[in-house]
Amino acid sequence: MQVTEAVTGQATGPLAGIRVADFSRVLAGPHATMILADLGADVIKIESLDGDGTRQWSPPVNAVGQSTYFASVNRGKRSVALDLRAPEGIARARELAATADVVIENFKPGTMEKFGLGYEAVSAENPGVVYCSISGFGDAAGKDLPGYDLLVQAVGGLMSITGAADEAGGEPTKVGVALVDILTGLNSVIGIQAALRAREVGEAGRGQHVKVTLLGSLLSALANQASSTLETGKSPGRMGNAHPSIAPYETFVAADQQVALAVGTDGQFRRLCEVIGAPEMADDERFANNPARVAHRVELRAAIDERLRAKPAAEWIDELTAANIPAGRVNNIAQAIDLAESLGLGMVAETPSLAADGSTQVLRSIATPISFSETPARYGAPPPELDQHRGAAWL
Secondary structure: OEEOOOOOOOOOOOOOOOEEEEOOOOOHHHHHHHHHHHOOOEEEEEEOOOOOHHHHOOOOEOOOOOEHHHHOOOOOEEEEEOOOOOHHHHHHHHHHHHOOOEEEEOOOOOHHHHOOOOHHHHHHHOOOOEEEEEEOOOOOOOOOOOOOHHHHHHHOOOHHHOOOOHHHOOOOOOOOOOHHHHHHHHHHHHHHHHHHHHHHHOOOOOOOEEEEEHHHHHHHHOHHHHHHHHHHOOOOOOOOOOOOOOOOEEEEEOOOOEEEEEOOOHHHHHHHHHHOOOHHHHHOOOOOOHHHHHHOHHHHHHHHHHHHOOOOHHHHHHHHHHOOOOEEEOOOHHHHHHHHHHOOOOOEEEEEEEOOOOOEEEEEEEOOOOOOOOOOOOOOOOOOOOOOOOOOOOO
16 A cells, blocks of 8 residues: 655656646546656646536545546646636646647547647647647547547457357447556557657657557557457457467356466466366366367366366465466455555555545545656645646646
């Protein structure tokens, strides 16, 4: 667990001194800018007068009454509300963009240009700016398509490989979190950091326009599934929890709950067979190597399930782990967080925040998974209230 300190004095972290004008909202962009804030950047969240829409996405709410959805991706930032339909609002936004190292936005392509805040306009006044645009399908033929995570999971192929197989009565299924938005936020951070480095080493010190799309982020994350499709011309289907190229590599049923087995080598498989009391399976020609096990996946699963049902999951996991066989129970999110804490990963950050009644509350959020030996991430400020920092001297 990482307990934060109040924001005082000079900012710290690997991105200390980097100023970010954040025009993004909802998830992909805010996730990117929260990472930048965690790493020490000064992030100014520029919101509409109504605020980021996720402020209203509740319940649930945190200890100070904020939407937990909003709070999940907006810690460490400062909020300024501007009306970009009004001249004074646009003028203030241009001032902020002119002083920023990074500008990030995820409006529909062309919207920022209408405000005079597009890349060409901002870079003309601020040549060193790294300007990141996030869109669903790019700013060319796909510029008018709506960029929603569910839609991209559907048209991008992810749902086609997620869920139980047709013969098991399954249907295309979305992932249980807006994964495409999260991936896009991560790619945005990578692009921004690379552009900052290019600016640093370039002779002219110029920034550049970084563009990231939801569809592109998803396709790049399909990894082996996309590679096999390109090479074979055949799209994979849904297999539930099974793996298309490895077996046994899925969930199995113990006496009381499911157990995940990730057996990736013949040596691991032989040890598995010994632990479950069926050493002869390792020499069965149907299971002697991975290609054979993949070809006889159904028989293999039935044989393993039969033996695992004899004991509770916890007993099997202890025995399998002792034999250096990757195994674990299927946790819920609370159990997963507890596991990380028990392993000393420090994945829970605690940030003091003032509630409406003046009391100090501690907000808990998931910390960045990146650790630094010299410049650790910081969690110095809670998610801001709407327009909390208007008129502050640093603006």
